[in-house]
Amino acid sequence: MNIGIIGMGGIASPHLSAYSLNRKVGGIYITDVSERALRDAQDKYPKVRGTFQDYRQLIEEAPIEIVDICTPHYLHYPMVMEALRAGKDVICEKPIAMTLEEADEMIDTARKRGRRLFIMMNQRFMPYHKEAKRLINEGAIGRPFLAIFHIMGNEFIRMNDPNHWKGSWDKAGGGAMFDTGYHAVYMMLYFFGKPQAVTAVAKRLIVEPENKGDDNTVAILEFDNNVLGTIAVSYTVLSESWKETRHIYGTEGSIHIRDEVSEPLILVKDDNPFPIDIEFGSFEDSIKRALDHFIDCLSDGKEAEVRAEEARDALEVCLAIYEASRRGEKVIIKGGVKE
Numbered sequence: 036m037n038i039g040i041i042g043m044g045g046i047a048s049p050h051l052s053a054y055s056l057n058r059k060v061g062g063i064y065i066t067d068v069s070e071r072a073l074r075d076a077q078d079k080y081p082k083v084r085g086t087f088q089d090y091r092q093l094i095e096e097a098p099i100e101i102v103d104i105c106t107p108h109y110l111h112y113p114m115v116m117e118a119l120r121a122g123k124d125v126i127c128e129k130p131i132a133m134t135l136e137e138a139d140e141m142i143d144t145a146r147k148r149g150r151r152l153f154i155m156m157n158q159r160f161m162p163y164h165k166e167a168k169r170l171i172n173e174g175a176i177g178r179p180f181l182a183i184f185h186i187m188g189n190e191f192i193r194m195n196d197p198n199h200w201k202g203s204w205d206k207a208g209g210g211a212m213f214d215t216g217y218h219a220v221y222m223m224l225y226f227f228g229k230p231q232a233v234t235a236v237a238k239r240l241i242v243e244p245e246n247k248g249d250d251n252t253v254a255i256l257e258f259d260n261n262v263l264g265t266i267a268v269s270y271t272v273l274s275e276s277w278k279e280t281r282h283i284y285g286t287e288g289s290i291h292i293r294d295e296v297s298e299p300l301i302l303v304k305d306d307n308p309f310p311i312d313i314e315f316g317s318f319e320d321s322i323k324r325a326l327d328h329f330i331d332c333l334s335d336g337k338e339a340e341v342r343a344e345e346a347r348d349a350l351e352v353c354l355a356i357y358e359a360s361r362r363g364e365k366v367i368i369k370g371g372v373k374e
C-alpha cells in the first residue's frame with residue numbers, strides 16, 4: 036500500500052518511522068506548506084517517493100490508497116472530506132474534528148462511500164492500558180467507583196505565541212483539554228463508557244494571548260454505572276512536566292498506571308502492591324502499534340479496535356467540558372444515560 040501524509044510537523048516523525056518499518060507499506064508521498072520540512076523528511080526516510088506542496092495535488096495525483104492527516108485541528112475536517120471524496124481510506128490525527136457536526140459528517144461520508152476512517156487514539160494501544168482494561172473486566176478490583184487521571188504537560192512556548200495554532204480557539208478548538216486532555220477523555224470512556232454529565236473549570240492561568248484557550252483545566256465526569264471520574268490537565272507545569280498518571284479505585288482494589296519505565300502498572304489488593312509484568316511501551320511505540328493495526332485492518336478487512344465513533348464521543352465530552360466551564364454548571368450529555 037502507498038500512503039500520502041499531509042503535514043510534516045512534530046507528529047509526522049513517528050508516523051514516518053512506523054511506515055518505514057511496516058513491510059505492507061510501499062511508497063510514501065508527502066505534502067507540507069513548508070519546502071524545508073518536505074526536504075528534511077525526504078532526506079531522512081528512503082520510502083518517501085514524492086513530495087507535493089499542495090495537499091489537493093497529493094490527494095489527486097499521488098499513486099496512493101491511504102491519506103494520513105497530521106495537520107492542525109481546523110484542517111482535519113476539510114482534508115478528511117476531500118480524501119474520502121477522492122476514494123481514499125483515511126487515517127487522521129486526534130482530535131477527530133473541531134465540532135460534532137464535522138465529526139458526524141466525516142463518519143457518515145466514510146460509511147456511505149465504503150471507505151475506512153481511523154482516528155489516532157494511540158493511548159488505546161499502550162500495553163498497560165490494554166492490561167488495565169482486562170483487569171477491570173475480569174473483576175480484579177471489584178466494582179470501580181473512582182478514576183483520577185492527570186496529564187501534567189508543558190506547551191507554554193507554543194501556547195504563549197499568539198501566532199502559533201497551538202491552543203488557539205480558532206485553529207486548535209481550545210487549549211490543554213482539547214489538545215491533550217482528549218487522550219485522557221477517550222481513555223476514561225474506554226474504561227467506563229460515555230459519561231452522563233460533566234462539570235468543569237477550564238482556565239487560562241499563565242498563557243497570555245487572548246486568542247488562546249485553557250492552559251489548566253479540571254473536569255468531573257459522572258458515569259451512570261456509579262463511577263466518578265476526574266481529569267486534570269496542565270500545559271504550564273515546569274517541574275516534572277509530561278507526566279501522566281491514571282488511578283482507578285474499586286471495591287476490591289485499585290489500579291495505578293504511570294508513564295514510567297519501571298513498574299508502569301500496579302495492582303493493589305488488601306494494601307499490597309502487585310507490579311504487573313508488562314512492557315512499558317513509549318509514546319512512539321503506541322503510534323507505531325496504532326498505525327500497524329490500521330494497515331492490518333485495511334489489508335485484511337478487519338474491524339478496527341478503535342472506532343471513529345469513539346473519537347466523536349470523546350470530542351463531545353471535551354466540548355461539554357468547555358460548555359460546563361463557560362456556563363458554570365453541570366452539562367448533561369445526550370445518549371450518556373439518565374441522571
Ligand SMILES: NC(=O)c1ccc[n+]([C@@H]2O[C@H](COP(=O)([O-])OP(=O)(O)OC[C@H]3O[C@@H](n4cnc5c(N)ncnc54)[C@H](O)[C@@H]3O)[C@@H](O)[C@H]2O)c1
Nearest residue numbers: 042043044045046047066067068069090105106107128129
Ligand atoms: N497522538 C498524539 O499523541 C499526538 C501528539 C502530538 C500531536 N498530535 C496531533 O497531530 C496533529 C499535528 O500536530 P503537530 O504537533 O505535528 O503540529 P505541527 O505544528 O508541528 O505540524 C503541523 C504541520 O502541518 C503543516 N501544515 C499546515 N497547513 C498545511 C496545509 N494546508 N497543507 C499541508 N501541510 C500543512 C505545517 O506546515 C506543519 O508542518 C494535531 O492534530 C495534533 O493534535 C497528536
